[in-house]
Amino acid sequence: MLDFFTIFSKGGLVLWCFQGVNGSFTGPVNALIRSVILQERSGSNLFIHDALSMKYKLDNEFELVFVVGFQKILTLTYVDKFLDDVQLRFRDRYKNQLEQKGAMKLLNGSFQFQDDFQQLLREAEESTKACAPAPMKTFMQSQKSQKTVKSMIETRGGEKGKEKESNKKSKNAKKEASAAEGDGDSTRGGTQSGLPKKSSPKPQENGNEGLTPEEIKRNQQEFFRRMGGGAKKPSSSSSSKSPKPEKLQRVKGNREWVMGGTNTKELDYSNKDMNGSQDTLPATKDNAEDLKQLGQMKGDLRSVDYESSEEEEEDEEVVVSAAAAANPSKSSSKSFRGVFGMLKGLVGSKSLSQEDMEPVLDKLRDHLIAKNVAADIASKLCESVAKKLEGKVMGTFTTVTSTVKQALQDSLVQILQPKRRVDILRDVMEARAQRRPFVVTFCGVNGVGKSTNLAKISFWLIENGFSVLIAACDTFRAGAVEQLRTHQRRLNSMHPPEENGGRPRVQLYEKGYGKDAAGIAMEAIAYARSHSFDVVLVDTAGRMQDNAPLMVALAKLIAVNMPDLVLFVGEALVGNEAVDQLVKFNQALADHSMSDKPRIIDGIVLTKFDTIDDKVGAAISMTYITGQPIVFVGTGQTYSDLRSLNARAVVSALMKA
């Protein structure tokens, strides 16, 4: 029944394994490790990979992992308990070898666990067979046969009457019930028409809350008059319909705007020469502040800096003597025993249990939520940390709080570390060597800063010597194309084309408004390839994640053009909404692409980072959901406000009290 069962140390050595079927299970177990344990999703212990479902258990005292795998279609009920039994048996049997620090015993020891395993497996399987499914009850045995027929007639009040007969003995209720029985037949016929005056009362289970039957009847008449008023609605709306046709007679004249011209030609700000134009802005005093930023973005991006005050963190490490009333697990009422207990907790090895960690984790979860981490992400993180620490033996002079805090800090740093190499400049060089443009697509909801950050990224790229083509695929928002054109002019004025051998560094590819975005993107990429541009930055329109047709359009743009990098632009101010946005964007991209290897979000741009001081939780939420790294951090609206993420600084800001 089981496909495999492995026991391996956290250092990676397989101590014992059982294989029920042929075929290696190293791949699935590695996938389990990478997606669950390393991404801190150990809250639920079930993981499904292809056709295999795996359950696992962590033993934190001896640093072991127990994994069992079986076919996804089977539902085996004994697996959880079986895992626990196996863990206990293995620990008891090999305690001596496992307790050694250092891997020598693990390497040299041979763990002959086969017989124990088979025995436990047999016991587990028998226990499930033992509790056979319960035989069906006969009709005579059921409760339904005890009831009278009359009580089961369903009327509006009759239902309640049935309940009344079984239990309640309140006098009022009985009276209402009998009244209801009488009314019941009449109400069935009278529901459709206007005012059922003698409606069934609605007796509460525990009496009528002090209202007399007359008051009840009066309230119900009011209620039904209002309901009956609904029956009158068609007539009233028909009366209101009559003024409407009169209104339609009036022809709607065009609205006169005060500041606008009457001629659409006046609104056309586009130049005569469109694509590939040499649009540069003359160097006036407006460009002075732009020119100041010239040359600041060469090389790799600087990372976000934080003045992290290290003093508070040190306090956690140093344990004060018995007066450490902050130790939550030892706050007992009896003072003398409490002091003794505190001392015992400080010295000597104590293994962590769920109850010990509970209060600390609750406080940490609230702290994370206060720092703008999405609520369910915070709880999942805390569960995962609890699982990782359960059963772990604490060293001397460490409190529960400090251990849990340290573990949470480690897992946060782990989440923020990119799972793959993030080096855009290197990838662009690689694409240049292959004579194709490097295509980056920006997507996100409305107003997060896609166009602004696109301009910042193109500034960074041209500072490092690449030529950029901006594809204006936002064909919806008014002024989107003009905005990009303005950025293009300013960027070109800072790096004049004379430097580049007569060709401007940044060019804009646009086709106006109202066209299909995917088509424009495809043409822009072809144009870039033929004119040997290094990078194509595709700007898309902002869209809400619930807007299905727009999400389909975005998925089509990405599936058709296969960009090298799909960046999701999210603002750092977003809270729980981040989860929803990212999940739905990823879902849409995966669902609506035709291929079996859909392109989903590859990286995140975190914008408006300067507006939050230390409530940096949005970074955690976004990386946790997608598992993708944060590639850029936007910290302002000028061209040099672009940084890369510094995981340690963000985590220290997050854990700062």
Added chain:
Amino acid sequence: MEAAVFQPFLDSIQKELQAQDPAVLAVLVALVVVIISIIFMKIVWGRKTTRSAVLLVGLCDSGKTLIFSRLLSGKFKKTQTSITDSSAIYNVKSEKVTSQTKGRGFTLIDLPGHESLRPQFVERFKSAARAVVFVVDSAVFQKELRDVAEFLYSLLTDAEIVKNAPALVVTCNKQDITMAKSAKVIQQQLEKELNTLRVTRSAALSTQDGSTAGGTVYLGKKGKDFEFSQLPMKVEFVECSAKGYKAEDGEADIEQLEKCLARIS
């Protein structure tokens, strides 16, 4: 002139010592004891932090844990992705068993290679490293070239590692697979890649406090193409096959690596 200043001070101490005042004597003895114990502690702890470890680093799935197992016990063990480090004492095997070489050993530490764990563990153990064994999967090297180079670059530009300059042994593992590249090819490709990387990574990095976008160290010599011989530390390239050319029960071909380790210690 200072002598004149100290003179009355010394006189007063001498007088008090001669007076055999117990309180002053006790204080002096206590001070001496404290100073001696502080010096002792410093020596003991200082000895502990001398670099006596050899780190096994590399990308995920390059074979570090298997090399670890083979070096220590010679056995083949199935392995999974490591989540934490493993460490053990390794005794150097050498041909000449003299009184010097016997018992010379160091701590072999196997660090996880997964990208999200790598930085933390390297951070923790880099100060204790006497040598770094960088394991490379020779079979898929071409695909992973940029990742390998980036990891190597971050190691070589780390300030502490540059200061300590531990010996670097680049082990080209998985030579039993037919498509495996040889150590020479790997060396050339890495040099080329690192050459490009130092341009993209270190061009005009401004000093930002708290940030480590890349070390402030420039690899090799400016103006010349990067070569491993330009580094301050000793770099060697060896080939090995942890799995062995025969089946799992066969011997692993790690002799070159063992010889290298013997030379280091």
